[in-house]
Amino acid sequence: MRPERGFALVAALFVMVVIAAVVATMSRLSVTQNTSLDLAVQQARAYQAARAGLEWGLHQLLLESNVAGVCPQGSVSMAGSGLADFSVNLACIKLPCTTATCAQSYTEGSRTFNLYRLTATAGNGSPDSRVDYAWRRLEVTVEK
Numbered sequence: 001m002r003p004e005r006g007f008a009l010v011a012a013l014f015v016m017v018v019i020a021a022v023v024a025t026m027s028r029l030s031v032t033q034n035t036s037l038d039l040a041v042q043q044a045r046a047y048q049a050a051r052a053g054l055e056w057g058l059h060q061l062l063l064e065s066n067v068a069g070v071c072p073q074g075s076v077s078m079a080g081s082g083l084a085d086f087s088v089n090l091a092c093i094k095l096p097c098t099t100a101t102c103a104q105s106y107t108e109g110s111r112t113f114n115l116y117r118l119t120a121t122a123g124n125g126s127p128d129s130r131v132d133y134a135w136r137r138l139e140v141t142v143e144k
Contacts, residue, residue, distance in 0.1 A: 039132055039134065042134035045082070045124075046123065047136045049078055049088050052081075053120035054118055054138050056076050057090045058142060061118070061144060072092055073091060073092055075087065075088065075089055076120070085124050087124075088120060088121070089120070091120075093116065094115070114143065114144055115141060116141070116142050118139070118141075118142065119137065120138050120139075122136050
């Protein structure tokens with residue numbers, strides 16, 4: 001009797017199929033990890049853009065020359081920075097009185113303080129047009 005032949009071929013094909021499946025799975029995981037990393041980087045950049053917008057707004061509001069307390073509003077340019085692909089919008093309101101016990105302003109000694117709320121939103125396009133879309137909204141309340 002002759003020994004059976006062809007077992008090595010079947011074993012080699014099985015090993016090749018298993019290795020191909022492992023390579024395909026690792027490739028898919030790599031793509032997912034890269035996409036997640038890109039999105040995390042864009043989210044961090046959106047946070048920094050919104051924070052820069054808030055800092056610019058606070059600077060404008062708290063300038064000593066801004067005696068009237070004019071609220072800074074509108075778009076903040078990120079041109080010339082690493083955040084140039086983000087659009088940043090700043091909104092500022094003088095806080096109104098919402099209860100009978102609160103006030104728009106208060107006095108300490110001879111100085112009167114007003115309360116302001118600044119809100120900065122930063123985004124890099126729209127979710128329909130970008131896979132790595134990121135958007136952040138930061139808000140701060142300050143007295144002047």
